[in-house]
Amino acid sequence: MQKLIKLLLLLTCFIGYTQQVRHTETINESWSFYKGSLDNPFDKAAKVSWEKVTIPHSWNTEDILDDKNGYYRGEAWYKKTMTIPQIYENQQVFLLFEAANQVASLFVNGKPVGEDHIGGYTTFARDITSALKEGGNEIVIRVDNSHNDEIVPQSADFSFYGGIYRDVQLIITKPIHFEVANLGANAIFVRTPEVSEASAKITVQSKLVRPKKGTYYTKQSLFTADNKLVKEVKSRTSFQKDAHNSFSIANPNLWSPETPYLYKLVSEIVDKKGNVYDRVENPVGFRWFNFDPKKGFSINGKPTKLIGTCRHQDFLGKANAVSDEIHRNDIKLLKDMGANFLRIAHYPQDPAILEMCDKLGLVATLEIPFVNKAAANEAGKQNTVNMLKEAIRFNYNHPSIVAWNLGNETTMKAPDTFGEDYIKHFVSTHEVLAQTIKEEDKTRYSYSVFFREPAYQDRLGIRVTDLVGYNKYYGWYVEELEDIDKNLRNLVSRSLELDPDKPFILSEYGGGADPRLRSYNPTRFDFSVDYQFLLHKHYMKTILDIPEIVGANVWNYADFQVEHRKDAVPHINSKGLVSAKREKKDVYYLYQALLKNTPFLAISSKSWNKRSGIADAKDATFATQPITIVGNGKDVEVFLNGTSLGKKAFEFSTATFDIPFVKGQNLIEAISEKEGKLLKDVAFVDFNLIPKDLKSNTNKFEEIAINVGSYCYFIESDNMDYLWMPDKAYEKGGFGYIGGDFLKHPSKRRNAIGTDVSVKGTENDPIYQTQRIGIESYRFDVPDGTYELSLLLAELKTNDENIMDIMVNGKTIWSNINLKKAYGNDRGIAKRFLVSSNDNKGIIVDFKAKKGKTRLSGIKLRKVN
Numbered sequence: 038m039q040k041l042i043k044l045l046l047l048l049t050c051f052i053g054y055t056q057q058v059r060h061t062e063t064i065n066e067s068w069s070f071y072k073g074s075l076d077n078p079f080d081k082a083a084k085v086s087w088e089k090v091t092i093p094h095s096w097n098t099e100d101i102l103d104d105k106n107g108y109y110r111g112e113a114w115y116k117k118t119m120t121i122p123q124i125y126e127n128q129q130v131f132l133l134f135e136a137a138n139q140v141a142s143l144f145v146n147g148k149p150v151g152e153d154h155i156g157g158y159t160t161f162a163r164d165i166t167s168a169l170k171e172g173g174n175e176i177v178i179r180v181d182n183s184h185n186d187e188i189v190p191q192s193a194d195f196s197f198y199g200g201i202y203r204d205v206q207l208i209i210t211k212p213i214h215f216e217v218a219n220l221g222a223n224a225i226f227v228r229t230p231e232v233s234e235a236s237a238k239i240t241v242q243s244k245l246v247r248p249k250k251g252t253y254y255t256k257q258s259l260f261t262a263d264n265k266l267v268k269e270v271k272s273r274t275s276f277q278k279d280a281h282n283s284f285s286i287a288n289p290n291l292w293s294p295e296t297p298y299l300y301k302l303v304s305e306i307v308d309k310k311g312n313v314y315d316r317v318e319n320p321v322g323f324r325w326f327n328f329d330p331k332k333g334f335s336i337n338g339k340p341t342k343l344i345g346t347c348r349h350q351d352f353l354g355k356a357n358a359v360s361d362e363i364h365r366n367d368i369k370l371l372k373d374m375g376a377n378f379l380r381i382a383h384y385p386q387d388p389a390i391l392e393m394c395d396k397l398g399l400v401a402t403l404e405i406p407f408v409n410k411a412a413a414n415e416a417g418k419q420n421t422v423n424m425l426k427e428a429i430r431f432n433y434n435h436p437s438i439v440a441w442n443l444g445n446e447t448t449m450k451a452p453d454t455f456g457e458d459y460i461k462h463f464v465s466t467h468e469v470l471a472q473t474i475k476e477e478d479k480t481r482y483s484y485s486v487f488f489r490e491p492a493y494q495d496r497l498g499i500r501v502t503d504l505v506g507y508n509k510y511y512g513w514y515v516e517e518l519e520d521i522d523k524n525l526r527n528l529v530s531r532s533l534e535l536d537p538d539k540p541f542i543l544s545e546y547g548g549g550a551d552p553r554l555r556s557y558n559p560t561r562f563d564f565s566v567d568y569q570f571l572l573h574k575h576y577m578k579t580i581l582d583i584p585e586i587v588g589a590n591v592w593n594y595a596d597f598q599v600e601h602r603k604d605a606v607p608h609i610n611s612k613g614l615v616s617a618k619r620e621k622k623d624v625y626y627l628y629q630a631l632l633k634n635t636p637f638l639a640i641s642s643k644s645w646n647k648r649s650g651i652a653d654a655k656d657a658t659f660a661t662q663p664i665t666i667v668g669n670g671k672d673v674e675v676f677l678n679g680t681s682l683g684k685k686a687f688e689f690s691t692a693t694f695d696i697p698f699v700k701g702q703n704l705i706e707a708i709s710e711k712e713g714k715l716l717k718d719v720a721f722v723d724f725n726l727i728p729k730d731l732k733s734n735t736n737k738f739e740e741i742a743i744n745v746g747s748y749c750y751f752i753e754s755d756n757m758d759y760l761w762m763p764d765k766a767y768e769k770g771g772f773g774y775i776g777g778d779f780l781k782h783p784s785k786r787r788n789a790i791g792t793d794v795s796v797k798g799t800e801n802d803p804i805y806q807t808q809r810i811g812i813e814s815y816r817f818d819v820p821d822g823t824y825e826l827s828l829l830l831a832e833l834k835t836n837d838e839n840i841m842d843i844m845v846n847g848k849t850i851w852s853n854i855n856l857k858k859a860y861g862n863d864r865g866i867a868k869r870f871l872v873s874s875n876d877n878k879g880i881i882v883d884f885k886a887k888k889g890k891t892r893l894s895g896i897k898l899r900k901v902n
């Protein structure tokens with residue numbers, strides 16, 4: 038009996054399924070793939086070593102992260118043989134590619150189908166019906182991500198991964214259906230021209246494929262979120278004309294970030310008898326919104342500061358071949374951060390993203406990859422316009438979208454340097470794109486994002502959209518932390534002076550943070566998690582305080598891979614609030630504390646669970662270090678190993694406590710309260726206490742590793758969290774450097790140390806990137822005994838010849854070191870020596886330059902006997 042019921046249930050499910058009329062399924066599985074060009078791709082006898090892959094797939098998952106320059110940009114082939122399910126008589130069969138980067142050519146049974154699709158980020162569909170035969174059909178797709186002068190992006194701070202990296206769908210319809218293979222692959226356009234609390238009007242435009250003869254109707258049915266029919270309308274269709282339906286409802290549930298209420302619109306093609314020929318569903322969110330340059334954004338009449346992030350479609354080791362689960366999880370994490378705003382940068386992304394924005398209530402802007410410069414020819418312009426049309430049409434029905442952005446930092450490659458013709462082309466490209474937005478969609482704002490001075494864009498005449506966005510890295514690439522407030526205020530005024538009616542969005546801001554770098558003295562460009570925290574705190578103070586910043590997007594939601602980046606983590610842009618594997622950095626918790634409207638508390642640095650420090654005094658059994666708690670309660674109490682360290686009030690959602698860490702395990706508990714809810718967070722910190730007096734008998738010296746030339750701790754995450762301490766000047770009884778200076782960052786960034794060189798032979802770039810140049814000695818006043826001394830050296834991008842000798846306690850241990858000659862530039866070298874201290878002298882390492890300058894990147898001393 039049980040079994041029968043199950044079977045019946047299954048059957049009803051099946052009937053329900055087939056009644057959807059339109060059949061869709063993914064065909065991601067089991068493709069044969071070949072990277073390279075093929076003379077005869079359809080020749081089954083040809084000796085080609087095809088590899089089996091699953092879509093989403095990219096051929097650049099590894100070569101972005103390796104040490105070699107560049108990544109494969111060229112041609113590749115995908116093929117599979119499949120039987121098309123027979124669902125209807127005379128059925129129409131389509132393939133829909135959510136994206137393929139960047140030129141895709143489709144062949145079915147050896148014949149080309151449709152034109153090549155140009156552009157790596159927009160969805161397209163092709164009607165393959167006429168190319169099909171009985172039995173097995175061979176589907177072949179050539180995808181090419183070579184540089185192409187006619188396709189944007191021409192240049193950008195991200196990698197142009199090749200592949201069919203989003204789902205491929207097979208769609209089967211009856212001969213009468215809503216268009217599939219049109220520009221942008223969407224046939225239903227839902228508009229809500231009038232919305233108030235009392236009523237809402239909805240209009241639906243449908244593109245149909247139908248025969249000349251016969252009477253057909255489009256039927257539109259609106260359902261509530263719990264699937265109750267609200268209204269149903271029907272209108273007769275005519276051949277070759279779009280169908281239009283419109284109706285109103287009373288007392289609509291409104292869509293907003295706080296209450297993202299979604300109705301469902303079911304669009305059907307029916308005949309007189311009520312037979313259904315096709316059926317498509319779309320979300321409907323009733324909302325009205327407005328951007329005001331002075332008062333900011335409002336939705337349904339409610340002023341709403343837009344705060345959120347930008348996002349790339351990238352995940353560590355997967356390039357852009359990212360699953361729907363990862364996409365959806367990202368939007369959940371953003372929502373849980375308290376964000377209400379997403380800049381989908383720098384190109385349209387997976388459909389899962391906007392589905393989640395609609396469902397969770399994130400206001401979104403969407404853009405095309407017109408980045409850094411224009412494709413400087415007529416075809417390039419046409420392709421860019423086409424991409425914009427595809428992007429708008431495909432994503433039209435998402436209530437979360439409020440603006441279409443035509444490009445990002447389009448003046449990055451200064452137009453002046455390319456001559457008059459380019460400038461003309463460039464300016465007219467902006468104009469036609471802005472105009473296209475208005476033609477395609479009158480219900481949203483047009484938007485463009487710049488980074489240069491407002492006056493610069495004004496002079497060129499490209500501030501032609503309703504909204505302007507500015508990407509500003511004050512406190513990172515330019516200017517100091519303390520001046521962020523002043524600089525932002527001035528920037529906003531300069532923009533509003535030029536165009537008082539153009540609302541201003543801070544479309545990017547941020548700074549890099551390598552989760553392995555930590556500091557109690559964070560400085561600009563040190564890539565510590567702690568500087569990133571400070572930077573965002575400064576920004577948020579100002580952003581929340583200036584109503585004229587109508588919205589702000591952190592750059593970036595997550596770290597992402599960029600082939601040419603040479604920061605602390607090579608090939609990674611580390612400005613994410615979470616890592617490229619989605620591990621939360623401290624600053625993510627700060628945003629939660631500032632933005633969430635539900636009770637929240639966190640020990641923001643809890644992931645830094647392996648720490649070390651020098652004991653407070655000669656025989657002290659603890660070292661005091663600060664820890665920051667973030668929360669939205671009034672105050673917070675902190676306990677260390679069960680003992681209260683007192684209560685502190687939150688200021689701007691943060692409170693800092695001095696923690697006397699003891700050697701070994703430390704349990705930190707933070708307790709707060711909000712709206713009657715008890716909040717608690719804990720951190721377990723394993724602490725390595727370094728004696729202040731290295732000869733101390735209370736705390737015996739064992740081992741120390743120092744990140745020479747840096748204020749930062751470095752945690753070797755892939756080496757059991759081995760801990761490197763910040764550098765310091767020598768003090769009697771302890772350790773430290775004598776002489777020399779920090780290696781200045783090659784850019785003129787004030788205070789910035791280290792280099793932007795990717796170091797070979799190591800994963801620990803930050804240790805080698807920071808150095809002490811001209812160092813005379815490194816001293817450790819350790820007790821007598823035998824020690825293992827490790828020296829870490831690298832010569833980075835130097836032109837001069839540098840030769841040095843290294844002595845320990847007067848005896849030469851390594852002479853005539855010419856790093857560049859022996860190992861080449863930019864290679865990290867580590868060597869260990871057995872040395873000993875006698876007569877209470879400790880270990881004194883001397884560096885003597887024979888030519889040029891001495892240098893040291895890291896030093897480690899471990900007691901052996």
Ligand code: GCB
Nearest residue numbers: 194445446488508545610612
């Ligand atoms: C920008 C760009 C973005 C970069 C970012 C950065 O202004 O729009 O694509 O990744 O700066 O990190 O430098």
Ligand code: CA
Nearest residue numbers: 745804807894
């Ligand atoms: Ca170093």
